[in-house]
Amino acid sequence: MSAAEKPPVVQISGLSTRIGDRMVHRDLDLRVERGQVVGLVGGSGSGKTTLLRQILGLLQPAAGSVRLFGEDLGAAGAVAQSSLLRRLGMLFQAGALFSALPAFDNIAFPLRELKCLDEDWIRRLVNLKLTMVELEVEHGTLMPAELSGGMVKRVALARALALEPELLLLDEPTAGLDPERSRSFVKLLGQLQGELGLTVIMVTHDAETLAGLATHIAVLADRHIIKFGTFADVMSEDHPFLAGFRDGDRSGLL
Amino acid sequence: MSNPPRLQIESGKVVLTGEWTLAALLPQLPELQSRLAAGGFGNLSWDLSGVDRLDSAAAVLLWRTWNERWPADLIVTETHRRAVERVSLAPAGARSETVTARGPVARVGDLLLGAIDNAVGLVTLFGQMLLDVWHLARHPSEIPWKETAANIYKAGALALPVTGLVGFLIGVTISYLSALQLRSVGADLFIVNILGISIIRELGPVLVAVLVAGRSGSAMTAQIGVMRVTEEIDALAAMGISRSVRVVLPKLLALTVVMPMLVLWASAIALVGGMLSAMLQLDISLTYFIENLQRAVPVANLVIGLTKGVVFGFIIAWVACHFGLRVKPNTESLSANTTTSVVTAITIVILADAVFAINTRNMGIPQL
Numbered sequence: 001m002s003a004a005e006k007p008p009v010v011q012i013s014g015l016s017t018r019i020g021d022r023m024v025h026r027d028l029d030l031r032v033e034r035g036q037v038v039g040l041v042g043g044s045g046s047g048k049t050t051l052l053r054q055i056l057g058l059l060q061p062a063a064g065s066v067r068l069f070g071e072d073l074g075a076a077g078a079v080a081q082s083s084l085l086r087r088l089g090m091l092f093q094a095g096a097l098f099s100a101l102p103a104f105d106n107i108a109f110p111l112r113e114l115k116c117l118d119e120d121w122i123r124r125l126v127n128l129k130l131t132m133v134e135l136e137v138e139h140g141t142l143m144p145a146e147l148s149g150g151m152v153k154r155v156a157l158a159r160a161l162a163l164e165p166e167l168l169l170l171d172e173p174t175a176g177l178d179p180e181r182s183r184s185f186v187k188l189l190g191q192l193q194g195e196l197g198l199t200v201i202m203v204t205h206d207a208e209t210l211a212g213l214a215t216h217i218a219v220l221a222d223r224h225i226i227k228f229g230t231f232a233d234v235m236s237e238d239h240p241f242l243a244g245f246r247d248g249d250r251s252g253l254l
Numbered sequence: 255m256s257n258p259p260r261l262q263i264e265s266g267k268v269v270l271t272g273e274w275t276l277a278a279l280l281p282q283l284p285e286l287q288s289r290l291a292a293g294g295f296g297n298l299s300w301d302l303s304g305v306d307r308l309d310s311a312a313a314v315l316l317w318r319t320w321n322e323r324w325p326a327d328l329i330v331t332e333t334h335r336r337a338v339e340r341v342s343l344a345p346a347g348a349r350s351e352t353v354t355a356r357g358p359v360a361r362v363g364d365l366l367l368g369a370i371d372n373a374v375g376l377v378t379l380f381g382q383m384l385l386d387v388w389h390l391a392r393h394p395s396e397i398p399w400k401e402t403a404a405n406i407y408k409a410g411a412l413a414l415p416v417t418g419l420v421g422f423l424i425g426v427t428i429s430y431l432s433a434l435q436l437r438s439v440g441a442d443l444f445i446v447n448i449l450g451i452s453i454i455r456e457l458g459p460v461l462v463a464v465l466v467a468g469r470s471g472s473a474m475t476a477q478i479g480v481m482r483v484t485e486e487i488d489a490l491a492a493m494g495i496s497r498s499v500r501v502v503l504p505k506l507l508a509l510t511v512v513m514p515m516l517v518l519w520a521s522a523i524a525l526v527g528g529m530l531s532a533m534l535q536l537d538i539s540l541t542y543f544i545e546n547l548q549r550a551v552p553v554a555n556l557v558i559g560l561t562k563g564v565v566f567g568f569i570i571a572w573v574a575c576h577f578g579l580r581v582k583p584n585t586e587s588l589s590a591n592t593t594t595s596v597v598t599a600i601t602i603v604i605l606a607d608a609v610f611a612i613n614t615r616n617m618g619i620p621q622l
Contacts, residue, residue: 086277087277098585099483099583099584099585099586100584100585100586114276114280116280116283116284117311120318121311121314121315121318124314124317124318124341124344125310125311125314127344127345128310128314128340128341128344129310131340131343131344131345132340137345143584144584145582145583145584163276163277164275164276164277164309164310164311166277191336194333195307195308195333195334195336195337196275196307196309197307
């Protein structure tokens with residue numbers, strides 16, 4: 001399992017994104033190796049979520065390329081594309097649960113789509129995921145509209161984890177969770193990361209989550225990654241933006 | 255997958271190697287599953303030390319193979335043991351699928367209760383509207399002019415092309431079909447009566463009502479419904495702004511005002527279409543047609559047609575807003591309510607049309 005032989009999990013080179021007339025990214029480069037937990041930080045509106053959407057292939061790059069596991073998502077055929085996307089899990093900022101399905105079926109959905117697993121297997125896996133995110137099995141019967149904000153987040157995380165992804169994209173995973181849950185989330189992710197060698201890219205504004213999980217930090221500003229390096233390296237850097245994280249500033253800079 | 259999952263049996267020992275993850279398992283799942291199921295491996299000793307990765311999907315597979323017991327003899331690394339342990343601790347409780355088929359009586363009852371529920375809702379909305387109008391009459395500064403104007407534009411001005419086109423085509427069609435019949439009995443000149451009465455009194459209003467219900471009624475239900483889903487309605491309430499004044503009333507006002515105009519427009523175009531068709535088919539000149547239209551169609555018909563427009567417009571907006579407010583915050587409910595809104599609006603419009611027909615049976619019929 002030497003990481004060096006394998007292509008990087010995510011390789012973004014020369015990426016430009018245009019939404020309408022606005023350039024969101026210009027000539028952005030990012031290379032995430034297997035097993036890294038990258039905290040993507042940057043001011044509001046700096047294009048962090050847009051970058052995640054680019055990695056997912058939800059947006060077409062205006063220039064440059066995004067390669068997942070060494071393959072170009074845009075150039076891949078439909079079958080290759082879906083098998084590539086199966087290897088990653090995405091936690092959307094607002095959860096993006098299917099509102100017409102109860103929580104259980106939301107988590108079971110990607111598993112059922114594989115059309116290989118029997119119902120007992122799926123039920124065990126869904127229950128396991130529910131337990132992992134500290135929800136009760138009974139919560140599975142609730143509709144997304146009946147869940148609290150934090151519960152939506154945890155069900156969404158359970159769904160993102162359903163397919164045992166190798167790459168996990170998290171958009172504000174701990175926003176809306178109470179500190180206790182937020183800490184157990186960090187612990188859970190750390191544990192999974194250790195066991196499965198997960199690669200994680202997370203957008204977060206929470207200094208504690210960042211400090212607890214991130215091995216690497218990418219700073220997004222001025223439409224590209226201005227700084228990428230290990231947690232310690234980046235944090236020692238003198239940048240006004242990072243100062244807020246370092247000092248545990250609670251003044252609402254972000 | 256560089257290292258596929260492998261299962262070997264060596265002298266009473268089951269040896270697993272490779273990556274035991276969902277993605278790696280999938281290609282050879284049927285084969286592995288049948289081998290695991292056939293083996294009766296539960297009593298053998300297991301060696302998992304050669305496993306690179308073990309995720310929870312694979313852990314579930316193993317746990318089931320072991321009949322939910324730890325094998326007596328198991329070699330496994332600590333991390334992988336934890337993965338299986340988590341599976342073993344997870345509640346296996348069955349999710350109770352309570353799908354109860356309802357009998358015919360219960361279903362009829364449901365329909366009836368639903369209908370009563372909707373009727374109550376509609377009446378409540380009507381009452382609320384009266385209260386709002388009363389409120390606005392005393393506080394004229396709160397009248398939502400802007401929203402009403404926007405709705406008039408959306409439901410009226412933007413609907414002109416489609417209502418005009420459909421009206422024209424219907425006019426041509428009716429004129430053409432009637433002409434064939436009338437010529438055979440030598441009653442060519444009655445085409446004016448037929449077209450005038452049928453279009454102005456009946457077809458114009460109903461046609462426009464059906465179009466507007468599909469076009470604007472559905473849009474209104476969907477808009478209010480999405481505002482419910484995204485909690486925008488609650489945000490309005492939180493700002494102390496009445497949803498019925500700001501969201502419902504402008505739609506009701508706009509459609510009530512704009513429908514008679516659309517009816518007038520569509521009927522006029524339909525008559526033009528009919529006239530052209532009559533001219534080409536029966537050699538009836540345009541001047542003759544227009545002169546005789548006034549004689550053959552008493553003005554009461556126009557009044558009836560336009561009144562129908564007002565009533566139909568109100569009904570469509572009323573039903574649309576009612577179902578919009580009933581949307582529950584999920585996509586399924588949104589689509590169901592939008593469908594019901596359009597279907598109900600058209601049904602009630604046709605019902606109202608029947609009531610009109612009965613109550614105005616002595617009005618506007620020319621005495622020959």
